Amino acid sequence: MSNNLPKIAWIGLGIMGSPMSENLLKAGYEVTGFTLEQDKLDRLAAAGGTAAGSIADAVRDADVIITMVPASPQVEAISYGPAGILENAKAGALLIDMSSITPQTSVDLARNAKEKGIRVIDAPVSGGEAGAIEAVLSIMVGGEQADFDAALPVLETLGKTIVLCGPHGSGQTVKAANQLIVAVNIQACAEAVVFLEKSGVDLNAALDVLNGGLAGSTVLTRKKDNFLNRDFKPGFRIDLHHKDMGIVTDAARNVGAALPVGAVVAQLVASLRAQGDGGLDHSALLRAVERLSGSQV
Secondary structure, X not given: OOXXXXXXXXXXXXXXXXXXXXXXXXXXXXXXXXXXXXXXXXHHHHOOOEEOOOHHHHHOOOOEEEEOOOOHXXXXXXXXXXXXXXXXXXXXXXXXXXXXXXXXXXXXXXXXXXXXXXXXXXXXXXXXXXXXXXXXXXXXXXXXXXXXXXXXXXXXXXXXXXXXXXXXXXXXXXXXXXXXXXXXXXXXXXXXXXXHHHOOOOHXXXXXXXXXXXXXXXXXXXXXXXXXXXXXXXXXXXXXXXXXXXXXXXXXXHHOOOOHHHHHHHHHHHHHHHHHHOOOEHHHHHHHXXXXXXXXX
C-alpha cells in the first residue's frame, strides 16, 4: 500500500496501544509496531499492520513514532541507548509520546531528541480502553505549536478533544490533574454506592438519577456497570493509577500546591494495591470502601 500519509511506528501495544494503532490502520496509515508480547504483534499484523522484531526495525523508516508504554522508566528504556528510538530514528522524525509519565521525563526527552534532530511532543490521553476503541480520547499535548500542527491529523484519528496545553511537559501536567480528578471522583462514587446499598436503596435507580444531576459525571457513566456488577476487568489498572497519583502528588509538591483530598485518595489507591488488587480496574476502589465498611470482599 502506498499513500501520501506519514509512515508510523508504534511502540507499546497494550490495552490502549492496540486499539489506537488499529484506528490508524483503518484510516489508511501504514503502521509498523513493536511490543514485548508476541500475541499483541500478531494482533497488529492481523489488523493489517507490520510487526517489527525490534525498536530499531520499527522506527528506522518512520515519519512519525508513537509510544504508549506504562511509565517513565519504560519511556527512558525505549528512547535511549544504542537500541533505542533516538539512535535509530531518522532526523526530522516526529516522536509523539502518549504514555503518562512525569513532566520532567518529557522535558528531558524533548531536549535529548532535539540534539538528534528529532521533534517531540508529549500527548498523554484520557478516556480509557473504551475511549481508545471508539477513538474519542481526550489528548493533552505539550510541545511546540509547529510540531503540534504536524501531529494533529494523526491525533485526530485517535481522539476527539485535542489541545496544546503549553511547552514540553505541559501535557503530562494536565494529565496528572486529570488523574487526580478521576481518582477522587471514583472514590466519591464508590462511597456513595456502599452508602446506598447499606441503606437498602435500588442501586441501579439511584445511580441513574444521580447521573442526571450535578453529581453526574463521565466517571459515573463509564463505571456504573462496574459498580453494579462488581466487574473490575481492567480498562485502567489500579497499578497505573497508583503510579499517576505518585506523579501528581510529587509534581504538586514541587510547585507548592496542596492536594489534601488527593493525598488521601492516593493512600487509598496504594492500600488497594497492597491488598493485591493492583491488576483490577480503578473502579475497584469500591472494594476498599467495602472493606472499610465491614464487608467481606
